[in-house]
Amino acid sequence: xxxxxxxxxxxxxxxxxxxxxxRCHEExxxxxxxxxxxxxxxxxxxxxxxxxxxxxxxxxxxxFARGKHRIKHWGKIRIINELKxxxxxxxxxxxxxxxxxxxEYAETFHTLAERHWETIRESDVLKKKKKFCDYMxxxxxxxxxxxxxxxxxxx
Numbered sequence: 001x002x003x004x005x006x007x008x009x010x011x012x013x014x015x016x017x018x019x020x021x022x023r024c025h026e027e028x029x030x031x032x033x034x035x036x037x038x039x040x041x042x043x044x045x046x047x048x049x050x051x052x053x054x055x056x057x058x059x060x061x062x063x064f065a066r067g068k069h070r071i072k073h074w075g076k077i078r079i080i081n082e083l084k085x086x087x088x089x090x091x092x093x094x095x096x097x098x099x100x101x102x103x104e105y106a107e108t109f110h111t112l113a114e115r116h117w118e119t120i121r122e123s124d125v126l127k128k129k130k131k132f133c134d135y136m137x138x139x140x141x142x143x144x145x146x147x148x149x150x151x152x153x154x155x
Contacts, residue, residue, distance in 0.1 A: 005035050012043055018054040020064045024086045026031045028055060053112050061096035063136070069100045073112045076105070078140020109141055125154055 005013065010032065017023065017031060028049065032042045049055040065137055068082070070075040076097060083093045116135055122128040129150045136146040 002133055005037065006018045007037075007041050007044060010035055010041065011035055014045060018049060020073075022060040023055060024057060024060045024064075024088060025055060026087045029102050043140070057088060057140050058092050058095060060133070062099045065096035066099045069076060069108065072106055073139060075109070076135075076143030077142060078138075081140070109145060112139070113146075113149045114154070129154060149151070 008023075013035070014028060014032065018028065025046065028046065029042060032045060037045065045056070064083060064086075065079050068079050079097070082095055083096065088096075113132075113136060115127075117132055120128050120131050123132060132153070133146050135152055136149070137143060
């Protein structure tokens with residue numbers, strides 16, 4: 001990688017970076033910093049990317065929420081925390097969560113829970129429940145859902 005980029009070269013490189021996967025502002029700024037761009041250049045490039053629709057935080061948040069739920073089977077808590085970590089505003093987080101229908105969320109939760117319960121090789125029911133709850137909570141599902149499902153599964 002070369003050390004110094006002109007603004008024009010940086011824009012080309014970053015347009016490509018944004019075009020093959022949705023990005024949040026934070027990721028793009030970090031990438032530009034790694035390309036040794038100064039703050040004024042970063043501002044100029046960010047304005048260009050937003051006005052050319054290469055960067056759109058709402059589109060990023062919605063795509064992130066959908067993808068992490070459908071592909072990685074993350075719960076809402078984990079999705080919210082990851083989006084906050086990427087400095088996405090609460091309004092956009094709320095919009096993004098609407099991408100996951102309550103029916104789809106419930107189905108993913110129950111399928112994942114039942115599949116995981118079956119894979120835990122533990123004869124002690126209390127230990128099995130703990131392993132199950134830890135796993136589902138790490139996945140970002142709400143504790144009330146997890147504990148109710150654990151009670152239901154141990155029967």
